[in-house]
Amino acid sequence: MNAAERDQWLAANHRYLVAEIARLRTLLARRAATKNDDGALARAEAEVAAARAALPGPAALDVLVAAFGLTPFEKELLLLLAAVELDGATAELSALLNGTGQGRAVTFSLALVCLSEAHWSALTPGAALRHWRLVEVGPGETLTHSPLRLDEWALHFITGAGQIDSRLHAVVTPLASDVALTPSQAELAGALLRLWQGHDRGALPVVQLCGNGESAAHIAAVACARAGWSAFRLSAEDLPPTSTERDAFIRLWEREMLLHGCALFVAAEDLDGPDQTRRLRGMLSRLRGPVVAVVASPVSLPERDNVTFDVPVISSGEQRALWRQALGPAAEKLNGDVDRLVNQFRLDPQAIMNVGAALNGAAGQDGVELGQRLWQACRRQARPRLEELAQPIRSKVGWDDLVLPELQRQTLAEISAQVRQRVKVYEDWGFAAKNARGMGVAALFHGPSGTGKTLAAEVLANELALDLYRIDLSTVVSKYIGETEKNLRRVFDAAEYGGAILLFDEADALFGKRSEVKDSHDRYANIEVSYLLQRMEAYRGLAILTTNQKQALDSAFLRRLRFVVRFPFPDAAQRAEIWRRAFPAQTPTEALDVYKLARLNVAGGHIRNIALNAAFLAADRGRPVTMAELRAAAQTEYAKLEKPVTAEVRDWA
Numbered sequence: 192m193n194a195a196e197r198d199q200w201l202a203a204n205h206r207y208l209v210a211e212i213a214r215l216r217t218l219l220a221r222r223a224a225t226k227n228d229d230g231a232l233a234r235a236e237a238e239v240a241a242a243r244a245a246l247p248g249p250a251a252l253d254v255l256v257a258a259f260g261l262t263p264f265e266k267e268l269l270l271l272l273a274a275v276e277l278d279g280a281t282a283e284l285s286a287l288l289n290g291t292g293q294g295r296a297v298t299f300s301l302a303l304v305c306l307s308e309a310h311w312s313a314l315t316p317g318a319a320l321r322h323w324r325l326v327e328v329g330p331g332e333t334l335t336h337s338p339l340r341l342d343e344w345a346l347h348f349i350t351g352a353g354q355i356d357s358r359l360h361a362v363v364t365p366l367a368s369d370v371a372l373t374p375s376q377a378e379l380a381g382a383l384l385r386l387w388q389g390h391d392r393g394a395l396p397v398v399q400l401c402g403n404g405e406s407a408a409h410i411a412a413v414a415c416a417r418a419g420w421s422a423f424r425l426s427a428e429d430l431p432p433t434s435t436e437r438d439a440f441i442r443l444w445e446r447e448m449l450l451h452g453c454a455l456f457v458a459a460e461d462l463d464g465p466d467q468t469r470r471l472r473g474m475l476s477r478l479r480g481p482v483v484a485v486v487a488s489p490v491s492l493p494e495r496d497n498v499t500f501d502v503p504v505i506s507s508g509e510q511r512a513l514w515r516q517a518l519g520p521a522a523e524k525l526n527g528d529v530d531r532l533v534n535q536f537r538l539d540p541q542a543i544m545n546v547g548a549a550l551n552g553a554a555g556q557d558g559v560e561l562g563q564r565l566w567q568a569c570r571r572q573a574r575p576r577l578e579e580l581a582q583p584i585r586s587k588v589g590w591d592d593l594v595l596p597e598l599q600r601q602t603l604a605e606i607s608a609q610v611r612q613r614v615k616v617y618e619d620w621g622f623a624a625k626n627a628r629g630m631g632v633a634a635l636f637h638g639p640s641g642t643g644k645t646l647a648a649e650v651l652a653n654e655l656a657l658d659l660y661r662i663d664l665s666t667v668v669s670k671y672i673g674e675t676e677k678n679l680r681r682v683f684d685a686a687e688y689g690g691a692i693l694l695f696d697e698a699d700a701l702f703g704k705r706s707e708v709k710d711s712h713d714r715y716a717n718i719e720v721s722y723l724l725q726r727m728e729a730y731r732g733l734a735i736l737t738t739n740q741k742q743a744l745d746s747a748f749l750r751r752l753r754f755v756v757r758f759p760f761p762d763a764a765q766r767a768e769i770w771r772r773a774f775p776a777q778t779p780t781e782a783l784d785v786y787k788l789a790r791l792n793v794a795g796g797h798i799r800n801i802a803l804n805a806a807f808l809a810a811d812r813g814r815p816v817t818m819a820e821l822r823a824a825a826q827t828e829y830a831k832l833e834k835p836v837t838a839e840v841r842d843w844a
Contacts, residue, residue, distance in 0.1 A: 296338035368416035402502025517547025573689020638758030641796025
């Protein structure tokens with residue numbers, strides 16, 4: 192209903208509730224013998240009938256009664272408990288009827304005496320009032336004389352101010368259903384709807400969706416909306432840890448489901464070990480009603496009917512269609528840039544629509560400017576996912592900053608070309624059908640520390656206009672079985688969104704010579720390595736491993752990498768060239784001798800450190816960078832390396 196209809200219903204519901212409370216108050220007054228007007232009850236009942244007839248829809252009290260199958264006596268008891276909360280006169284009558292010592296509280300004894308069609312079973316633990324926690328029983332000498340209290344959530348609902356229970360607010364959040372879906376996603380949403388329509392609501396199977404969590408959430412939200420349900424998300428991190436808490440959650444959730452038509456979406460694609468898996472299994476086995484869980488792999492539920500679907504990966508064709516829809520007429524000016532976006536980014540439909548909406552004023556721009564803005568907007572959409580998991584590396588270095596032998600530079604150029612032309616070669620030219628391992632570009636950069644491995648990755652990132660993220664494998668590897676794969680899955684799943692370049696440092700932390708299985712640790716280590724290589728091969732972007740110890744890597748693993756690039760320690764001529772490029776053009780220098788500087792037997796990374804430290808010394812002294820500052824900076828760098836500086840800097844003034 193719209194806002195005006197909602198306001199009309201609220202006013203009518205209020206009049207009806209007031210009339211019902213007045214009728215009940217009349218009954219209590221007759222019982223208390225404070226007023227013995229036979230016509231008063233008839234008039235009160237007539238007011239109730241008139242208020243009910245004026246309702247534009249069912250009263251909230253009647254909806255609650257129908258949802259939980261309450262008897263007439265249970266309905267009257269709920270109404271009495273609400274009246275004591277809302278109406279002072281009714282509360283005073285309750286106190287009068289209770290006698291001394293009970294106060295205004297309603298007791299079951301009072302209800303049995305005053306209300307019609309009373310039955311003892313209404314207060315048993317398995318009956319609706321207590322099973323659904325609509326009524327709370329306080330402490331008392333006997334059960335019948337214990338104070339009863341209407342649950343706050345039920346009270347708000349009866350008054351028309353019904354919302355999801357505050358105890359659930361902390362752990363469940365609503366899923367928006369006004370999201371865009373691709374045709375393949377819409378087809379899966381339709382399959383879910385047909386599945387639900389073929390079952391009674393109380394006997395629906397649990398749906399497990401395997402794949403991307405965000406896509407699964409969008410599909411589930413749309414399917415639920417078509418079924419007339421509001422979907423709410425529960426994270427695996429918030430699964431109740433104990434059976435008592437789980438039972439309480441299930442009871443509260445299922446009454447929301449019955450009363451408000453809610454569906455639960457459990458985001459469990461990234462379970463944190465066997466304990467969370469156990470919690471998820473316990474929850475899914477007991478929940479009733481519409482439940483959808485997104486998981487990395489199906490969870491065994493032998494005691495619960497369940498159905499598993501794979502979440503479809505958005506195809507290139509679907510992405511092209513979404514971009515053209517999002518950009519409208521501006522798409523015609525892009526001259527192939529849409530294909531470039533599709534090649535690099537795997538944004539979900541809603542993200543594509545968001546980018547299009549953000550650039551909807553771009554009609555006056557030329558195609559080149561619009562293409563650049565689109566590219567940067569896509570990068571911004573993808574960043575938040577990875578920045579929680581990896582360290583972003585942002586620099587402006589280019590090919591001129593990289594001093595390497597020609598063979599290595601040529602190999603790096605080939606890597607760049609393979610990233611750019613991936614879709615053309617694999618999809619347009621048909622190589623995907625001949626390649627069983629995937630479209631990923633996986634490379635190993637090896638060589639001594641400071642020889643340019645990270646710098647080369649930065650150059651490739653700037654050449655390709657992509658973000659670069661560093662992942663220290665020594666921090667990813669876990670001693671707990673399955674944890675390493677989970678950590679890697681998080682990184683790759685987030686990276687798929689934007690095709691960022693992934694730089695895995697310290698590869699020997701995972702890739703040591705482990706192919707020979709001697710114990711269970713070796714077996715699981717091999718599983719971890721195989722998983723990383725599999726994800727690198729399947730990844731649609733560029734994944735780079737770096738190591739200072741190539742000899743520690745097993746040759747069987749190396750064969751699965753497309754590129755292996757050696758970064759040699761620079762010779763004197765290369766060191767001189769690195770020194771020439773070490774200072775920006777605007778840095779004042781004086782009488783620098785790159786051949787003397789090249790006598791320092793250090794790699795490029797250390798050369799850049801010395802140049803930077805010397806620049807700070809010169810700036811502090813108020814003069815250009817000279818050999819004297821470089822000598823002092825070199826001594827500092829050598830001290831850090833625990834190496835002596837002798838004849839190499841003797842003639843540096």
